[in-house]
Amino acid sequence: MEAIPVIDLMGGAVVRAQVGDRASYRPLESPLSPTSDPVAVVRGLLTIYPFSTLYVADLDAIERHGDNFPALRRIRAEFPALQMWVDNGAADLAALDALIGADLGIPVIGSESQRDSKLVAQHRGSRRIVLSLDFRGDAFQGPGEILAEPALWPRRIIVMTLARVGSGAGPDLARLAEIRAIARGCEIYAAGGVRDAADLSALKAAGASGALIATALHEGRIVGTDLKTI
């Protein structure tokens, strides 16, 4: 199973997730990095483990307040071997092309950013994008037709349980199992609530191909040896 560290970018800095409530985000303070500068934070994360993929949420782009392309370019230039999955709130092909064309990574299409299933349907079975199925509590965020049509999904799916992001509540194993049952042939990545190595083991046992992790890395509750053994 692949562990993927997550950073949230706002105004050119890394901010800390607080139970998915974006208005209350503050610059990241972490023992892994002296500052909240994106390059410093990524360098700190890579001291824990040689991650091959980094998940980046561009909160400004998602909220339609500009974007963090300069920070993404700096990460790309500093760590050329690191694959990036980027959620920039893309809701049309132009926003996807902006990321792919700029060589900044694989776009993540968030269900909560979509108006319909059109963009998802254009990437049926594809590895060009990653689809994030976003849940807040039990409520699916986004057009129901996306959740209802697993046949339209790309190869890689993130099951994002936003209410659990940064909450310490543990991953939503039931939701993961439910999606896995209908997403035949897809690789499923769990996001939200991962606290420790036991959670990673539980996700692996539940059939996850990977897990997105943020807070637990900065708080030292998941360390390099935990990641070597999954």
Add this chain to the structure above:
Amino acid sequence: MSLIREAIVITVNALGEPHLAPLGLIAEGEGWILAPFHPSTTLDNLRQKPFAVANFTDDVRVFAGCLTGRRRWPLTPATVVAAPRLAVTLSHIELVVVGVREHELRPRFVCRVAHHASHAPFQGFNRAQAAVIEGAVLVSRLHMLPRADVEAELARLDIIVGKTAGPAEAESWNWLKDRAAQVFAVGDSEARLGGHPGH
């Protein structure tokens, strides 16, 4: 039948190093198809970095130059894709690959136009420029076409270039003629050494 436009296509490798190649862009809907032959640097690059810049230039020296070992032309950053464009070009489009139709010899990369821009006015048709483009196509296929056909075609185009070329067109034409003559000379000496008269 599809419209094909001749362009200088710039792709980049994993290290971001640019590669220039003349390529015909095949029109499809609102986008374009890039169909580089296997094996080629353009094909390798598109597999690694799924974007490209297509330059529409009337400076035919770039076409003739790319086929005769003169690939260093001034470049400048493009607007949205991480590949450069020609510094001097009438216009350019920035392409992002949206899908690949696999084929052993000629995979087809289906591209969307992410950005386009014009830089200088079209100056009107020039027959010598068209002749250089035809000559460039011939020179790119010297190993596939019968020598007599190539020589007859080059002789016909030579007349057009002689009548209508400016300095850039004349220079380009000489590069192409020299290359064809070199390749044929090597073929002659190999034929003598290998003892295959008549082939």
